[in-house]
Amino acid sequence: MKKFKKISLYIFFGLMALSLLTPFWAFRDLLFPYITSKAFFFRIAVELAFPFYLFLAFIDKNLRPKLKNPLNLTVLVFLAINIITAFTGVNFFRSIWGNFERMGGVYYLLHLVLFYFYIQLLGQAGSWYLKRFLQSFIAVASLVALNGIVGWLGGPVLVLDPSLPVRVSSTFGNPIFFASYLMLPLFLAAYFAVQEASLGKRIVYGIAAMVQMVGVYSSGTRGAAVGLLVGLFLGLIIYIALTKKPKLRRWSLSAIAILVIAAGLLYSNYDKLAPGSTLSRLVNLRDRNTEARLIQWKIAYEGFKDSPLVGVGPENYYVIFDSHYEPALYEYDASWFDKPHNFILEVLVTNGIFGFLVYFAMFGLAFFAFWRAFKFELLGLLEMCLLAAGLIAYQVQNLFVFDTVSAGVAFYAFMGLAAYMWVESKVGEGETEVSFVKATSPVFPLSIFAVFAAVALYLVYITNIASLEASKRINFGFAYTDHDPKVAAQYFEDAFKLPFNIDLRESVGRYSDFANALAVNGPSQGLEEQFVRSQLETATGKLREIAEQVKNDPLLWSRLATNEMNMALLFTQDFSQASTTIEQTISLAPKRTELLQLRLQLYGNNQNWSSALETAREITNLNSYNSRLQWQLAMVEYLSGNMEAAVAEGDRGVEMGYNFNSLQExxxxxxxxxxxxxxxxxxxxxxxxxxxxxxxxxxxxxxxxxxxxxxxxxxxxxxxxxxxxxxxxxxxxx
Known part of the structure; x- marks a missing residue:
């Protein structure tokens, strides 16, 4: 049994180290490859480690989680609140499984919580395991940062970086995600640099911290830059308040003064910096992007007032955004946001006030864990200040970004370290640890291991491999749309035969886009009418089935409406069903002009120009910033026989910068x-x-x-x- 325990611990440690490689993966065959690749990899590693964790915890009480630790309890309560609000929320399936684009949800959070407890087991098994794990974490983060920097300088990269040459995203596909991930390992590297006695190791860790700092800078991410500044500032304040060395206090005060003056000068003179430069972007907080974020946060707050106690459920912010949409946002960004780009605010509106308070309790207790470790001399003052500064920096940058898979891994790794520090400080306080209890027979623990190993393998396949394969086939199907529609159709058909798919909405949506492309281009491609009609009918049926289940997703309903209009145009000439669906769609997001466009298109198909004119005017009233919509109103006025009004609206569209696309218009x-x-x-x-x-x-x-x-x-x-x-x-x- 002892030998198997030792082997199990090594395998468990290996799987944990493997999970740290999450940021590297980006498989181009998948939908949203920079997201799905990382999420599936991390989840598989955590699931494979699960039977080893249970086995080790069962045979050795010293390795079991300390449920008296308030940080552990708070993490579990936060998970419980997410589960409860998934049931009380507006889209249970999405709350549990998330979607391909974000890969969030309760199932994702469950893996992060397991990961958090896994880290504590490593510490309880021996400080060597935890230290090597954290060193591996720093090494991976440094390599990811270095990969991005090399690409920034024109060198080779591991995967395509779509943000170059202006900004850097390394293996993340988005500069914000890249910077968000680096925040905590950066401070962890600084912590090790201070802690180590060896000068050589201090230099190595210092270089690692600097590489990651340059990575954050090269990303051009303002939220991360603000987080770093605030974290360093408050870390210095804590250090000054607690240090007993007057000379160091004076130096720290000087550093704060320099930091404040430099930040103030850069902020007040941002317009004098080179336009478009990384530094200019970092210090300019008065641009269009900032204005758009403020409007988004206002929308989120309005949604919070609708359901303050339990929110709308994890991953369901889209309902708030759609129903409370502010047309003023059209001036800056017409996107359909499913996140408020503020993780703290997202917790508030999706989990309610209780989830919000518990999340902040997690942060507060982690901070207190580092403080306790300092009080019991497990940490030096500077070490404690660096770890506290990392927590602060991460939470400040969370005010400008939403959670991502790799950033979540980094945060829960940091939380695991805090929980370990709490336990160690309890030992320093005089609490005795439970001694090793040997199982009387190896049969039962090995049976438990075998059962949960089978469960883990089943979960790996059904919740990861199957959905991964679905993502791949859907992506291939969409890619073959123009090249070979019949091959594309077979890919889609194969995808829907798989036993489980975490994101049927995206899968059916892509299939619907394929079917609509056939409706438009099928005749020119020489495709049989029966094939086109069959694909359109199948896609419409699948969309209708999912839309009826969800009921509150306007993008899903708009795709259904488009399908039904194409069916009517090409085959049935009956627009009644499409008309009903369009009105259902508009009711879900009444201030979105994209949905009103469907109504306008319907009226145009029926040559109901008086109703079309009323809708076109409503569209331009909601979005007065779009020259194309202004010209559209001119066209509808013209088709309605109102020549003078048409010219007046047309003049306005031209003045707004509309550039004609065809002579006919x-x-x-x-x-x-x-x-x-x-x-x-x-x-x-x-x-x-x-x-x-x-x-x-x-x-x-x-x-x-x-x-x-x-x-x-x-x-x-x-x-x-x-x-x-x-x-x-x-x-x-x-």
């Missing part, structure tokens, strides 16, 4: 100004028309005559000669 506009003999305006319009239709000789002829009317004889003669040479039939006119 503004031929009437040219004709109107020709009749009004506004030749300077006609010349500009004809010049744009020629850009769109360069082979249309008649346009050149009209432009030559227009130049003549303006009095630009030189241009008129030159263009007339070109027209006559190109097409002699215009010679007399020229």
């Amino acid at each position: 503004f031929a009437w506009y040219i004709q109107y100004y020709q009749e009004k003999q506004d030749y300077p305006r006609v010349a500009k319009l004809l010049e744009r028309a020629i850009e769109l239709e360069p082979k249309e000789t008649g346009l050149y002829a009209e432009l030559a005559l227009t130049y003549a009317e303006i009095g630009d004889v030189e241009k008129a003669i030159l263009l007339a000669k070109q027209v006559s040479a190109s097409d002699p039939s215009f010679s007399a006119q020229m």
Whole structure:
């Protein structure tokens, strides 16, 4: 039994070390590869470690979690609140499993909580295991940062970094996610640099911290920069308050003064920095992105007031965003946000006030754990201040970002260290540990191991491999849409045959997009009508089934409405079902113009121009920042027979910067100004028309005559000669 225990501990440690490699993975075959790859890898590692954890905890009481530890209890309470609010929330399935784009939810949190307790077992098994684990954590973070920096400098990278050359995201695909992950290992590296007695090791850890600091800077992420500054500032304040060395206190005060002055000067003079530079981006807090975030936070607060006690459930912020949408956001960002880009606020609106308070209790108790460790001399003052500064920096940057898989791993690793410090300080306080209790027979513990090993393997397949394979097949199907639609259809069909899929919404949505692409392009691709109709009907049926289950997802309903309109246009000519679905869609997000566009399209298909005009006006009232929508209103006014109103709206659209996409959409506009003999305006319009239709000789002829009317004889003669040479039939006119 002792030998098996030793082997189990080694394997367990190996799996834990393996889980730290999570940030490296980005498999391009998957949907959202920078997210799903990391999440599936981490979850599989945690699940494989689970039977070893149970076995070790069962045979050795010293390795069991200390439930008297208030930090452990708080972490478990936070998990319990997430489970409860998943049941009371508005979308249970999404709350439990999350989706491919974010990979969050209760199931993800459960893995983080297990990971947290796994770390404590490593510490309880021996400080060597925990130290090596944390050293591995620092090494991985440093390599990830170094990979990003090398790419920033023009060197080779492990995976494609889509943020280069302006910003760096390394293996994360998003600079914000990259910086968020580095926050805690950066301070952990600084902690080890201070703790180590060996100068060589101090230098190594110091270099690791600096590499990660440069990684954060190269990401150009303001939230992380603010977090670092606030963390360092408050860490110094704590150090000054507690140090007994006057000289160090004076130096620390000087450092704070320099920090404050430098930050103040940069912030107040951001407009004097090179536009677009990393430093300019970091210190400019008055840009459009900041304005958009403030509006998002206002939306989140309005949603919180609807359900303050239990929130809407994990991963369900989208319901708040859609129902409380502020059209002012169209000026900055028209995206459909499923996160408020403020993790603290997200906890409040999804888990309610109780979840919010418990989350902050976790933070407070972790901070107190480091304080206790300092009081019982497990930590030096500077070590404690660095760890506390890391916690503060992480939570401050959370005000500007949402949780991600790798950042969650980093946070719960840090929390695990705090819990270990708490236990160790209790020992220092005089609490005795339970001695090793040997099992009387190896049969029972080995039986437990065998059972839970089977359970773990089943979970690895059903909740990870199956969904991973579904993600891959859906992605392949979507990729083959234009290349070979029938192969694409087979990929989609195979994906839906898998036993489990955590994100049917995204999968069916991609299939729906494929089917709609067939509806538009099928005839030109020579596809049989029966094949196109079959795919569209199947996609519509699947969408209807999921939409009826969820009921509160406007994007899902809008896809269904689009499918039903295409079915009516191509096959049935009956728009009644599409009309009902469109109204259901709009009711879920009444201030989103994208949904009102569906109603406008329906009225246009039915040539109901009076209703179309009313809807087009409603759209521009909600979003007065979009020149395309302004021109759309002009077109509807024109089709409604209101020429003067059409021209007035068209003028407004052109003034807003609308750039015509086809001659057909503004031929009437040219004709109107020709009749009004506004030749300077006609010349500009004809010049744009020629850009769109360069082979249309008649346009050149009209432009030559227009130049003549303006009095630009030189241009008129030159263009007339070109027209006559190109097409002699215009010679007399020229």
